[in-house]
Amino acid sequence: MKKIIIPAALILLAACSMTDNAEKGQGDSRDMTARPAITQVAESVPSEPSVDSVEVDGVSSATSLPNHSSFNGIMVVPPQRQATVTLTMGGKVHATTLLPGDYVKKGSVIVSLENPDFITLQQTYLDAHAQTEYLEAEYKRQQRLSEQEAASQKRFQQSKADYLSMKSRQDAAAARLAILGVSAGDLLKDGIRPYLEVKAPLSGYVAGLSINLGKYVNAGEPICDVIDKGETLLCLTAYEKDLADLSIGNQVRFRVNGMGEETFHAVLISIGQEVDETSRSLEMYARVRETNPRFRPGMYVSARVEKK
Numbered sequence: 001m002k003k004i005i006i007p008a009a010l011i012l013l014a015a016c017s018m019t020d021n022a023e024k025g026q027g028d029s030r031d032m033t034a035r036p037a038i039t040q041v042a043e044s045v046p047s048e049p050s051v052d053s054v055e056v057d058g059v060s061s062a063t064s065l066p067n068h069s070s071f072n073g074i075m076v077v078p079p080q081r082q083a084t085v086t087l088t089m090g091g092k093v094h095a096t097t098l099l100p101g102d103y104v105k106k107g108s109v110i111v112s113l114e115n116p117d118f119i120t121l122q123q124t125y126l127d128a129h130a131q132t133e134y135l136e137a138e139y140k141r142q143q144r145l146s147e148q149e150a151a152s153q154k155r156f157q158q159s160k161a162d163y164l165s166m167k168s169r170q171d172a173a174a175a176r177l178a179i180l181g182v183s184a185g186d187l188l189k190d191g192i193r194p195y196l197e198v199k200a201p202l203s204g205y206v207a208g209l210s211i212n213l214g215k216y217v218n219a220g221e222p223i224c225d226v227i228d229k230g231e232t233l234l235c236l237t238a239y240e241k242d243l244a245d246l247s248i249g250n251q252v253r254f255r256v257n258g259m260g261e262e263t264f265h266a267v268l269i270s271i272g273q274e275v276d277e278t279s280r281s282l283e284m285y286a287r288v289r290e291t292n293p294r295f296r297p298g299m300y301v302s303a304r305v306e307k308k
Helices: 009-034 116-147 153-179 182-190 242-243
Strands: 063-065 068-075 082-086 091-096 111-116 196-199 202-207 223-227 233-239 251-256 264-271 281-288 301-305
Touching: 068 242, 111 202, 111 223, 116 153, 116 182, 153 182, 233 242, 233 264, 233 301
Parallel strands: none
Antiparallel strands: 063 068, 068 233, 068 301, 082 223, 091 111, 111 196, 202 223, 233 281, 251 264, 251 301, 264 281
């Protein structure tokens, strides 16, 4: 009978391997028994809207949030509260006391001009007025004689034509004087004025003053603007995508560039009806509720229109 001889080294190596496996098995069994199972539960935590959730217009840089839209624009005044003083008769500047930013009252003299044509116009009216009085009396006399058949119809018709022609000349001169701010009645009472006085068409602040003593100002050339800041508007730029959320009466909150974080209020009163072909934008206007002496036309504003 043959004997199988196994080296002692192999027997020791196999025994060590079996012992390690048994210890690992026991260790894993103890860990599974000692540690309870952990169940992961996902909690729903509300988070602030991220930057990616805010829509930003690529042209205007205006942002759009769920309940409101933001727009950029400037402050303006209504056309009825801003007047450009333009001359209907030119002349050389004789006197003025104004500076840009001065406050003027309606009817106050802004500047006085020298122009010989102004004197001639006044003379024309006075001459026509005097002739009209004489021709009117002659016309009435010829009318009475014609009714009594004591004068020819030809003389009566001639006196009538002369009277009506001179009266139209007087009326035309009076109308031209009225445009220049001169009353025909005052002219008859006070006589000819040497200087043409340009008066403020409304009360407000002077802007864009472009005159000085001795300068000749042509007819139709603007002298200055007069701005009444009693009512202020916002002119905001909107785009096609904004129209669905805009309507008359929407509330507006805005801040003015250079006035810090102070917030003001306005209400939307007008939305443009024509979209610009190039920028695809349109203008809308909001009436400012507050009055502030620091408000100036042309100031930049950032506004937020609340959606209904």
